[in-house]
Amino acid sequence: xxxxxxxEREKTERRQAILMAAQRLFNEQGFEKVSMRNIAETIExxxxxxxxxxxxxxxLLFALQSQAFGQxxxxxxxxxxxxxxxxxxxxxxHKYLEFAFQHPELFELMFVMNGPxxxxxxxxxxxxWASGRAAFERVVQVMQHGIDAGVFTRTDNAETAALMAWSxxxxxxxxxxxxxxxxxxxxRRQAIMEEVMALFAQVLxxxx
Amino acid sequence: xxxxxxxEREKTERRQAILMAAQRLFNEQGFEKVSMRNIAETIExxxxxxxxxxxxxxxLLFALQSQAFGQxxxxxxxxxxxxxxxxxxxxxxHKYLEFAFQHPELFELMFVMNGPxxxxxxxxxxxxWASGRAAFERVVQVMQHGIDAGVFTRTDNAETAALMAWSxxxxxxxxxxxxxxxxxxxxRRQAIMEEVMALFAQVLxxxx
DNA sequence: ATCATAATGTGAACGCTGTTCATTATATTT
DNA sequence: AAATATAATGAACAGCGTTCACATTATGAT
Numbered sequence: 170x171x172x173x174x175x176x177e178r179e180k181t182e183r184r185q186a187i188l189m190a191a192q193r194l195f196n197e198q199g200f201e202k203v204s205m206r207n208i209a210e211t212i213e214x215x216x217x218x219x220x221x222x223x224x225x226x227x228x229l230l231f232a233l234q235s236q237a238f239g240q241x242x243x244x245x246x247x248x249x250x251x252x253x254x255x256x257x258x259x260x261x262x263h264k265y266l267e268f269a270f271q272h273p274e275l276f277e278l279m280f281v282m283n284g285p286x287x288x289x290x291x292x293x294x295x296x297x298w299a300s301g302r303a304a305f306e307r308v309v310q311v312m313q314h315g316i317d318a319g320v321f322t323r324t325d326n327a328e329t330a331a332l333m334a335w336s337x338x339x340x341x342x343x344x345x346x347x348x349x350x351x352x353x354x355x356x357r358r359q360a361i362m363e364e365v366m367a368l369f370a371q372v373l374x375x376x377x
Numbered sequence: 378x379x380x381x382x383x384x385e386r387e388k389t390e391r392r393q394a395i396l397m398a399a400q401r402l403f404n405e406q407g408f409e410k411v412s413m414r415n416i417a418e419t420i421e422x423x424x425x426x427x428x429x430x431x432x433x434x435x436x437l438l439f440a441l442q443s444q445a446f447g448q449x450x451x452x453x454x455x456x457x458x459x460x461x462x463x464x465x466x467x468x469x470x471h472k473y474l475e476f477a478f479q480h481p482e483l484f485e486l487m488f489v490m491n492g493p494x495x496x497x498x499x500x501x502x503x504x505x506w507a508s509g510r511a512a513f514e515r516v517v518q519v520m521q522h523g524i525d526a527g528v529f530t531r532t533d534n535a536e537t538a539a540l541m542a543w544s545x546x547x548x549x550x551x552x553x554x555x556x557x558x559x560x561x562x563x564x565r566r567q568a569i570m571e572e573v574m575a576l577f578a579q580v581l582x583x584x585x
Numbered sequence: 586a587t588c589a590t591a592a593t594g595t596g597a598a599c600g601c602t603g604t605t606c607a608t609t610a611t612a613t614t615t
Numbered sequence: 616a617a618a619t620a621t622a623a624t625g626a627a628c629a630g631c632g633t634t635c636a637c638a639t640t641a642t643g644a645t
Contacts, residue, residue, distance in 0.1 A: 176621085204601080204602065204603080205602080205603060205604080206601085206602080206603090214623075214624090215623060215624045215625075216603085216604085216624090217604085217605080217606090217623075217624055217625080218622080218623055218624070220603095220604075220605085221621095221622070221623075225603075225604075226603065226604090280551075280552075280555060280557060281489060281555060283555075283556075286555070286556040286557070286559065289556075289559060290556075297559070297560075298559040298560055301557060301559065301560050302560040305560050315585075321585045322585075323576070323579055323580065323583060323584065323585050324576055324579075324585070326572070326576075328569075329569060329572045329573055329576055330576060330585065332549075332552075332569060332573050333545070333573045333576050333577055333580070335548070335552075336545055336546075336548035336549040336552060336573060337541070337544055337545045337548055338544075338548070339548040339551070339552060340543070340544030340545055340546070340547040340548025340549070340551065341540075341544040341548070343488075343547070343548065343551055344488075344540075344543075344544060344547060347488060347489060347491075347494070348491075348494040348497075348498075349488060349494070349509060351494065351497060351505070351506040351509065352505075352506055352509050352510040352513050361536075361537060361540060364534070364537045365537055365540050365541045365544060368531070368532055368534075368537055368538060368541050369541055371531055371532075372531065372541070372580060372581060372584065373580060373584055373585045374584045374585075375531060375583075375584045376531065376580065376581055376582045376583045376584045377523075377529045377530075377531050377532070377538065377581040377582075384592085384642095412630080412631060412632080413631080413632060413633080414630085414631075414632090422594075422595090423594060423595045423596075424595090424632085424633085425594075425595055425596080425633085425634080425635090426593080426594055426595070428632095428633075428634085429592095429593070429594075433632075433633075434632065434633090
């Protein structure tokens with residue numbers, strides 16, 4: 170009897186439907202419109218029903234965040250075709266920025282919102298933050314490649330160097346997305362960001 | 378008749394009392410507890426009364442944010458005593474991190490929350506974001522000093538270079554405060570951040 | 586001192602939020 | 616067909632920002 174299997178399959182299908190509805194709300198309406206009631210409405214369920222599939226909103230956001238980090242990590246994959254380590258690292262940085270600009274609301278979920286991380290904390294130390302770690306690991310990999318190739322010689326710690334590069338680009342992205350670039354004229358913001366990216370690439374080579 | 382003056386003074390005093398109450402709530406209870414109702418309760422007023430002194434919550438947050446940026450800018454002042462440009466810049470970075478760690482909730486208000494920036498947007502293009510600009514200007518000043526002294530030679534654009542340095546430290550601070558350092562073991566996080574800061578200082582000198 | 590006017594403060598309400606729980610409806614098993 | 620297990624829901628709670636008709640208090644003019 171495949172009833173048990175069908176039930177399970179249907180259950181995960183409904184779970185996925187909830188996640189997709191939430192993702193759509195994120196992308197189309199912004200994170201502020203992602204309420205349990207709005208999600209419920211788009212899948213034509215009662216708000217209470219969602220709680221049969223997710224313990225609470227934080228867990229739902231966590232699941233969504235994990236998916237989003239998967240997307241980001243996948244978007245990094247193409248850069249492994251590039252050989253020159255410095256160019257490769259630069260490409261990762263631009264992929265990161267591209268993702269941030271194309272999915273600002275998902276980016277917010279991944280790096281700004283409290284909800285998903287509270288879910289991680291609530292789960293205790295048993296389950297680490299796997300999706301975030303996996304995405305970061307790709308950058309570490311790129312950095313290690315540069316160290317092994319003898320292009321980056323000032324450190325042998327790929328993790329620290331990767332975090333430095335990540336922080337640089339992440340800082341730029343968040344300052345922009347959180348509207349803190351308002352100190353610059355609107356028509357100059359894009360150009361300034363590109364200048365910063367170019368300057369950082371140069372600094373990595375020769376210093377400032 | 379100094380009645381007019383007294384009235385005005387009393388009005389600004391009450392406005393200030395509201396801001397102080399809000400600031401206290403920020404620092405002691407966290408940004409989530411800063412509700413109009415909680416602010417009203419701590420100054421023993423009705424929630425509706427606050428709207429006689431601030432158009433809405435966003436404007437209140439904006440006023441608070443401006444004060445906080447003033448604090449940050451003031452905390453930068455001591456570094457101007459340092460002569461060597463690289464050391465000076467490094468000191469600014471550490472002051473920034475120090476501020477972020479000592480006032481995480483204010484930092485959130487300054488760099489993460491939407492409210493205050495929505496107030497800026499609502500005011501239209503007439504009033505720029507002065508408090509943020511002023512704080513950034515100090516970093517530009519430090520960077521310009523380094524360029525003029527011939528220590529930083531790879532660019533003559535102090536603003537771009539300042540934004541690069543700001544982004545680097547800001548990215549590190551936000552990743553930490555937004556709990557995205559969870560990919561590292563808890564007891565290693567502090568050390569890793571210091572390693573990144575040290576590495577960046579080194580990279581500014583010689584590249585990676 | 587009395588009265589009109591201006592300034593200041595408030596209670597109650599609206600629609601929104603996440604979440605819980607007793608109840609109802611549906612599907613499966615006996 | 617009856618009993619049981621699964622799935623879904625309506626209603627409620629306490630919180631949120633905000634508005635507005637109303638009440639209170641302080642000022643100015645007579």
